[in-house]
Every structure is written in structure tokens, then in C-alpha cells.
Amino acid sequence: MLIFDQLKRNDPHLRWLALAILYGLLVLLVGLWWVQVVSVRDYQSKLETQSFRTVRIPPVRGRILDRNGIALADSRPNYNVCLYVEDLRKAFDAAYSQELSRARSNLSAQMAGAEKMAGRHLTTRERKAFMLSFKDRNALRQQARYQVASNVVAQLGRSLQQPLALEESKFQRHYLADLALPLPVLVNVDATQIARFLEQAQMFDGLDLEMQPMRFYPYRTVAAHLLGQLKRDQSSAEGEDAFLDYPLPVFRGTVGIEAAFDQQLRGKAGAKSVLVNNLGYREGENIWTPPEPGQNVFLTIDLAIQQAAEKALQRTGPHPHGAVVVLDPNTGDVLALASSPAYNPNQFVEGWSREEWAQLNDPTLRPQINRATQENYAPGSIFKIVTGLACLEAGIDRTEKIYNPGHIYVGRSRHPMRDTAPPGEYNFHRGFLKSSNTYFITNGLRAGIQQIIRLGQRLHLGERTGLPTRQEVSGIFPTPRRVSANWYDGDTANVCIGQGPIAVTPLQMALMTATIANGGKVLWPRLVERIEPQDMTLAEQPTVFPQRVRGELGVKPRNLEILRDAMLADVEDPEGTGFAAFHERDRATPALKGLRVCGKTGTAQVMNERNQVVDYTAWFVSFAPYEKPRYVVVVMVEGGGSGGGTCGPVARDIYLAIQQREKASPAARKTLAQVN
Numbered sequence: 147m148l149i150f151d152q153l154k155r156n157d158p159h160l161r162w163l164a165l166a167i168l169y170g171l172l173v174l175l176v177g178l179w180w181v182q183v184v185s186v187r188d189y190q191s192k193l194e195t196q197s198f199r200t201v202r203i204p205p206v207r208g209r210i211l212d213r214n215g216i217a218l219a220d221s222r223p224n225y226n227v228c229l230y231v232e233d234l235r236k237a238f239d240a241a242y243s244q245e246l247s248r249a250r251s252n253l254s255a256q257m258a259g260a261e262k263m264a265g266r267h268l269t270t271r272e273r274k275a276f277m278l279s280f281k282d283r284n285a286l287r288q289q290a291r292y293q294v295a296s297n298v299v300a301q302l303g304r305s306l307q308q309p310l311a312l313e314e315s316k317f318q319r320h321y322l323a324d325l326a327l328p329l330p331v332l333v334n335v336d337a338t339q340i341a342r343f344l345e346q347a348q349m350f351d352g353l354d355l356e357m358q359p360m361r362f363y364p365y366r367t368v369a370a371h372l373l374g375q376l377k378r379d380q381s382s383a384e385g386e387d388a389f390l391d392y393p394l395p396v397f398r399g400t401v402g403i404e405a406a407f408d409q410q411l412r413g414k415a416g417a418k419s420v421l422v423n424n425l426g427y428r429e430g431e432n433i434w435t436p437p438e439p440g441q442n443v444f445l446t447i448d449l450a451i452q453q454a455a456e457k458a459l460q461r462t463g464p465h466p467h468g469a470v471v472v473l474d475p476n477t478g479d480v481l482a483l484a485s486s487p488a489y490n491p492n493q494f495v496e497g498w499s500r501e502e503w504a505q506l507n508d509p510t511l512r513p514q515i516n517r518a519t520q521e522n523y524a525p526g527s528i529f530k531i532v533t534g535l536a537c538l539e540a541g542i543d544r545t546e547k548i549y550n551p552g553h554i555y556v557g558r559s560r561h562p563m564r565d566t567a568p569p570g571e572y573n574f575h576r577g578f579l580k581s582s583n584t585y586f587i588t589n590g591l592r593a594g595i596q597q598i599i600r601l602g603q604r605l606h607l608g609e610r611t612g613l614p615t616r617q618e619v620s621g622i623f624p625t626p627r628r629v630s631a632n633w634y635d636g637d638t639a640n641v642c643i644g645q646g647p648i649a650v651t652p653l654q655m656a657l658m659t660a661t662i663a664n665g666g667k668v669l670w671p672r673l674v675e676r677i678e679p680q681d682m683t684l685a686e687q688p689t690v691f692p693q694r695v696r697g698e699l700g701v702k703p704r705n706l707e708i709l710r711d712a713m714l715a716d717v718e719d720p721e722g723t724g725f726a727a728f729h730e731r732d733r734a735t736p737a738l739k740g741l742r743v744c745g746k747t748g749t750a751q752v753m754n755e756r757n758q759v760v761d762y763t764a765w766f767v768s769f770a771p772y773e774k775p776r777y778v779v780v781v782m783v784e785g786g787g788s789g790g791g792t793c794g795p796v797a798r799d800i801y802l803a804i805q806q807r808e809k810a811s812p813a814a815r816k817t818l819a820q821v822n
Contacts, residue, residue: 208440374402526750727794747789
């Protein structure tokens with residue numbers, strides 16, 4: 147009543163204000179009526195003909211770096227030119243109209259010709275043969291779409307000075323199944339092509355430049371086996387949305403570090419929703435969850451030493467089959483893990499040519515096998531390190547001389563076992579550096595197989611070393627139960643010289659040598675130092691992997707010193723099997739000035755199923771410096787001539803590279819590795 151009383155007053159301004167308010171309310175009511183009543187069917191139709199498609203957004207994979215922070219596996223931007231089909235809808239319709247008009251004109255002309263020949267008008271039934279069916283119109287529409295898209299791609303090729311063609315089947319599959327997504331028409335675009343495209347971008351309807359992170363191994367085959375392989379995968383990982391309409395593929399590790407730490411490296415995929423209409427064309431998109439990048443994995447590998455090891459291995463031949471392991475004997479850190487032949491892990495991301503794929507699967511090359519950890523080898527004479535230490539622990543007199551006639555008969559065998567050392571008298575020192583089979587078989591039989599087996603078990607021979615790369619075999623080593631029945635002196639003789647029922651990996655021999663070098667600590671190898679987020683400003687703390695001791699060898703320190711002195715003599719004594727590799731041609735000048743190397747050579751026979759020798763495996767195990775060991779270097783070459791002649795020079799080159807690295811400043815070390 148108060149409002150009406152105010153309006154009854156003779157106040158024109160108040161009345162005009164009241165009319166304006168009433169008019170506004172009326173407009174709102176009319177608009178509401180229009181939306182709720184008149185246009186309700188239009189909105190219902192749009193709701194029914196539009197829907198959302200969920201799309202996975204791949205994350206950026208974490209980096210794999212060496213101990214100095216040099217990236218061994220990284221992600222780089224990969225640029226693709228993509229076609230957005232929804233931007234060509236008007237062109238599709240126009241092309242279809244032209245094709246439809248042309249087809250109808252042709253049919254009309256054909257019908258007129260038929261009537262002329264018949265001399266009469268065709269019946270309704272006869273005219274149906276000259277009318278377009280639904281299937282015909284659909285085929286015309288498909289052809290028109292492809293022609294428009296093909297012309298756009300051809301125009302792009304002319305502009306980029308690179309012939310391009312759009313595969314029709316690929317385009318039609320994309321249109322039917324993935325219309326809401328862009329269609330890549332040119333992948334891995336280089337800088338020149340990017341510049342040309344951006345200069346003429348306004349000319350290309352429906353084309354745009356898209357960036358995707360791509361795995362990249364900057365040093366190609368370097369450390370390929372331990373880094374591992376990737377494969378494309380569309381499945382959902384733990385913590386990701388499993389109900390995606392378009393789970394865009396990501397890369398997942400299948401072997402090596404890429405597989406062992408795949409969960410940390412891959413990060414977490416994001417998700418976005420794409421609004422599409424009833425024809426499947428994209429109308430818009432909205433990111434629900436941004437992707438989270440993966441974490442970085444820091445290895446104990448030193449890139450400079452890894453490169454030196456792989457380069458040195460090549461000196462044995464154009465396509466060497468072998469492996470090199472470099473360890474820190476005090477911590478168990480793996481400084482290099484090389485295997486040859488190798489492969490380029492970039493090809494698992496970029497794709498293989500037919501020739502490359504055939505080479506990757508060549509049964510004679512077997513480049514996918516990590517020979518440092520994934521293959522069993524007879525150790526040959528390098529196992530005399532274990533035999534000799536077992537004999538010393540059993541209390542043999544190391545000064546006692548045993549005559550070697552050039553062979554030895556064992557048990558009741560009528561066939562002698564040949565000795566590669568020349569005939570003569572041998573004590574422990576000379577027997578070791580000349581690698582006399584007779585000496586070690588004689589004393590091994592005295593010490594007994596159980597003594598040797600117990601020492602081998604404390605070194606964990608016949609067991610995996612715990613490397614996380616999924617590329618490891620356990621080797622073969624007799625158990626106490628195995629040697630307690632149906633075991634003969636001939637079997638013991640073979641084991642004493644590293645033959646028979648015994649097989650090892652180069653990594654196992656590196657750990658054995660590290661135990662001798664560090665005074666009796668049996669170590670677990672450490673390949674990963676830490677894992678940390680890419681963004682160090684986050685509150686998340688790095689995960690650090692500690693150095694671990696697996697056990698104690700439990701031998702007398704004096705016996706270890708005797709063995710170490712014998713290994714030193716093998717390299718420094720002119721009679722030693724490793725002498726020539728570490729001295730110049732004058733045999734008086736050491737090749738490594740200021741670095742005393744302790745080593746042991748070995749050549750093992752490779753037998754076939756008929757117990758016939760078909761090949762040889764050459765070895766050289768070593769550590770340096772003698773006074774305070776910091777490095778263990780183990781070299782193995784399949785088909786090698788001898789441990790001293792084939793593997794010794796490889797180890798020498800690696801030690802030379804290590805000396806060069808130690809003399810350089812930390813900044814120079816990093817630069818040197820990146821240049822190599």
C-alpha cells in the first residue's frame with residue numbers, strides 16, 4: 147500500500163521510474179518464456195547431439211642422467227603438422243555439392259541417352275537405375291572429403307618443398323574413429339620447415355603446428371643396454387583414468403633402467419574433455435587434469451668412462467662381441483657397463499627400417515643381449531683367483547715348488563690335461579703369473595672341492611647381483627650337495643681352472659675382483675644413485691639409494707695380500723701373462739705412468755654338446771691403483787685369442803682414459819664427456 151500511495155502523488159519522475167522497472171521485468175519474463183517454452187526443443191536437440199570425449203594428455207618423461215648430471219636419456223620437443231578436420235567442414239560441404247551436382251548431371255545425360263535409344267520415356271522403375279542411392283551419396287561425400295584434405299596436404303608439401311601425400315585409408319579411418327583429434331600429416335618437422343610453415347600459416351586451412359615431448363638418447367648407442375628400451379602403450383597406469391575415449395599412447399619401459407624405474411620416470415598423464423557435435427566434429431575442449439612430469443633418475447655411471455670403455459672394446463675388431471665393467475671397489479658403484487654389439491634406443495621411439503630391424507634380430511649378433519650381465523661364460527683362468535685363495539686358506543705352502551711337465555693326469559683318466567704354461571717348477575707366485583694349470587689343479591685337489599665351493603658361495607657365485615635392469619642371469623656354480631655325490635677328481639680339476647660346471651657374468655667377476663681389492667667386503671652393485679623431481683622447488687625429497695655391503699669374505703688378510711701381490715706381478719713381471727699389454731714395445735717402459743695395475747688373464751674353452759671345443763672366451767680382470775684401489779676393470783671378449791693379447795690392451799686404454807679424466811678439472815671432465 148505504501149508503494150501505491152507514493153505513486154498516487156503527482157510525481158512524474160517517480161512514475162517514469164516505476165514504468166521503467168515494470169518494463170524491465172516484462173522483458174525478463176518474455177525472455178524466460180522464450181527460453182523455457184519456445185526454444186526448449188532447440189536446446190534439447192543440441193544436448194542430444196553434443197557429447198564429451200575424454201582424451202589422455204601424455205606427460206613429459208623424466209630424464210636419466212649420469213653421476214655428473216649429463217643427460218643420457220632426455221625428452222625433446224617434437225613438432226608435427228596436424229590437420230584439424232573440423233576446420234574443413236565448409237570446404238567438405240562445398241566439394242560434396244559440386245560432386246553431387248556433377249554426378250546428377252552425368253546420370254541425367256545417361257538417362258536422356260537411354261530414352262533416345264529406346265524412343266520413349268523410361269518407366270519409373272527404369273529411372274531408378276539413373277538415381278543416386280544413399281550408398282552412392284555417402285561414397286561421393288567420402289571422396290569429396292578426402293579430395294579436400296588431400297589438396298590441403300599437397301599444398302603444404304609444395305610450400306615446404308617436400309612432396310607430401312595423404313593416404314586415403316588412413317584419412318578415412320581417422321574420420322570414422324578419431325574425428326575429435328588432430329590428424330598428423332607431417333611428423334618430426336625440422337627448424338627450416340617450421341620457419342616456412344609459420345611464414346605461410348594463414349594459407350593453410352585446418353593445419354596447425356603441434357608440439358609433443360619425444361624420448362631422445364643424445365649419445366645414441368652409448369650405454370644402450372643399461373638404459374633400456376621403450377614401447378608405445380595405450381593402457382592406463384596406476385592412478386590414471388582408465389575410462390578414456392582416446393588414451394593417446396605414451397612410452398613405457400620394457401627393459402633396462404627405463405623399465406626398472408618406469409613408474410618414476412613416466413610421470414602422471416593428464417586428461418581433457420573434448421566437446422563434439424552429432425557429426426563427431428570438435429566444438430571445444432577443456433583440460434581437467436594437467437599432466438605431471440616424471441622424476442629424474444641419476445645413475446652411478448660416469449659418461450666419460452662409459453665412452454672410453456665402449457671405444458676401447460672396438461679395438462678388438464670391427465664388430466666385437468664382448469663386455470666391459472668398471473666398478474668402484476669401495477662402494478660398489480658401477481662406473482661403466484658396456485656391451486657390444488649395441489643398438490640405438492632412439493629407433494624404438496622413431497621406428498626401424500627393414501634393414502635395421504633385421505640386424506637387431508640377427509641371431510649371430512644378438513645386439514639386444516647385455517653381455518655384461520645377461521650371458522653365462524666359463525671364467526677360465528681368472529677363476530684361479532678363487533682357487534688360489536682357497537688353497538691359501540687351506541694352508542698350502544706357497545713356497546713349495548711343483549713340477550709341471552706341460553700336462554697333468556687327473557684320477558684314472560688316460561687323457562692328460564694340457565698346461566698352457568711351459569714345463570718347469572712353480573710355486574704360488576710363479577704359478578699364478580704364468581697361469582699354470584698343473585699347479586692349481588694339484589693344490590686344488592689337496593685343498594678339496596668343498597673349500598673352493600665355500601669360498602665361491604661367500605662371493606655369491608651362482609646368484610644374481612640384484613641389478614634392477616631385468617637383464618641378469620645368475621650364472622652356474624656347484625653347490626655342496628652337488629659335489630657330495632657322483633663327483634670326481636676330474637670335475638674338481640676343471641673347476642680349479644674355471645671350466646666344467648661353472649659359468650659367470652662379467653659383472654659377477656667385477657664384484658669378485660672388487661672384494662679382493664677392498665680387503666674382503668662383498669658388495670652389492672649400485673647403478674642408481676638417487677631419484678629426484680624435475681622441479682626441485684617442490685617439497686618432495688629425493689630418494690637416495692645407499693651403498694650396501696652384502697657380506698664378508700672371511701679370509702685371512704695375509705692371504706689377500708699374497709693374492710694381490712701375485713696379481714700385481716701378473717702385470718709388472720716380464721713373465722706375467724698381462725705384462726705385454728701394460729708395457730711399451732721396449733718392454734721396459736710402463737704404459738701407465740704412476741698407476742700400478744693388478745690383474746689376471748684368462749682364456750676359457752667354449753664346448754658344444756659333444757664336448758668339443760668350438761670357440762674361446764678371453765678375460766682380463768684387474769684393479770688399480772695397487773696401493774689404494776679405486777677402480778676395477780673387467781674385460782671379456784667372445785672369440786678372443788687370449789686374455790693378455792686381446793683383453794689386456796682394452797683394459798689399458800680404459801685406465802689411460804681414467805688417468806686423463808682424473809687430471810682434468812670437474813668442469814673439463816663434463817665437457818670432455820659431452821664432446822666424446
